[in-house]
Amino acid sequence: MPNPTEHVAALAPYQLADLQLAPGVEPIMLAQNESLRGPSPMVAKAILKVANCGRLYPDPHCHELAALLRQVHALPVQGRVLVGAGSMELIGVLIRAYAGPGDEVLTSEFAYGYFAVATSIAGAEYVQATEYRYTPDVDALLAKVTDKTKIVIAVNPGNPTGTAIANDGIRRLRDALPKDTLLIVDEAYGEFTDAWQEPVFDLVGRGDCVVLRTLSKAYGLAAMRVGWGYFPDAVAQTMDKLLNPSRISMISQKAAIAAVLDQDYMLATVSQTLAIGKEFKQAMVDAGLTVADSHTNFVLLKLADTTQAEMLEVALRRHGYLVRPMRAALSDCIRITIGEQLVMQQLAELIADLEPKLRAKKRPSE
Ligand SMILES: Cc1ncc(COP(=O)(O)O)c(C=O)c1O
Structure with a gap:
């Protein structure tokens, strides 16, 4: 069997988000910092024009x-x-x-x-x-x-x-x-x-x-x-x-x-994202949670500890919300991409409801 070089064999591939869900659960993609809305409508027109290229x-x-x-x-x-x-x-x-x-x-x-x-x-x-x-x-x-x-x-x-x-x-x-x-x-x-x-x-x-x-x-x-x-x-x-x-x-x-x-469209996406993000951060603070001071289209949410963060990520996944668990020094955090307003309002309510219950609950092995 052909072998890669020693250096390549020892490499670990970049870990992408885990997008697996139980069958039948609709995914709500909040794990990869993608935009809350698609590109300018001018993009589809431009693509159609070169469809035969x-x-x-x-x-x-x-x-x-x-x-x-x-x-x-x-x-x-x-x-x-x-x-x-x-x-x-x-x-x-x-x-x-x-x-x-x-x-x-x-x-x-x-x-x-x-x-x-x-x-x-x-x-x-x-x-x-x-x-x-x-x-x-x-x-x-x-x-x-x-x-x-x-x-x-x-x-x-x-x-x-x-x-x-x-x-x-x-x-x-x-x-x-x-x-x-x-x-x-x-x-x-x-x-x-x-x-x-x-x-x-x-x-x-x-x-x-x-x-x-x-x-x-x-x-x-x-x-x-x-x-x-x-x-x-x-x-x-x-x-x-x-x-x-x-x-x-x-x-x-x-x-x-x-x-x-289409700069106007991009700027509208930015201001919409920042406004929804601000509302979501406030909802998390109101629920007694800590968030980093984000200037982007995602929020880093800090939980009580690693176990708590892992349990919340799994619980959210069961509801279809795909968020990003963190590792090493940030393993007590999850990263959540800012989605549409209604999605974020429902997610904030779900987290505010789940988090205290998960905190009260111990893992079976503990
Ligand atoms: C800080 C940072 N740099 C670079 C990238 C790569 O982005 P892309 O390859 O989609 O341009 C990302 C993607 O999430 C990022 O967060």
């Missing part, structure tokens, strides 16, 4: 989409937009390109789980700095920098916490890092803070910083797999060597262009 390969550089993103975000001249099959692809390729065995990739304690997987694929060491109140701490990150630190990743706002730091902190971090350390600012949820945060795309001009975004969240386009980033030219040229040239299908490119053109 199958003969030719797609534009490998996504010129039209890249130009549109440059215009919408008023990107500075110095730098290049690169599009990936989700920002996940860009994260994986960046880490492989800039870190290898003997190098360190540094991020904060509760950072997005895929960074660890991508770092182990690259054979590099994953280092985490403690967070303060579920929020990345710039000084704690800087204290962990060594001469092996090749990449620092700041997720702002964070996943799974949803907390955000002011972009001043990102700028201070970049200024204090060694010039040959690449800073990746992952802004997968950036559209949810754009109203109060000035962008950091200008940092790309320094040559040592990449800013990543995605159309999977605020634009409601997770199914199309379109992420993008603003890259220094030299970093983009390195990425070109590793990325599959025809990675974004023509349908995904056209869908993304239509979604980005």
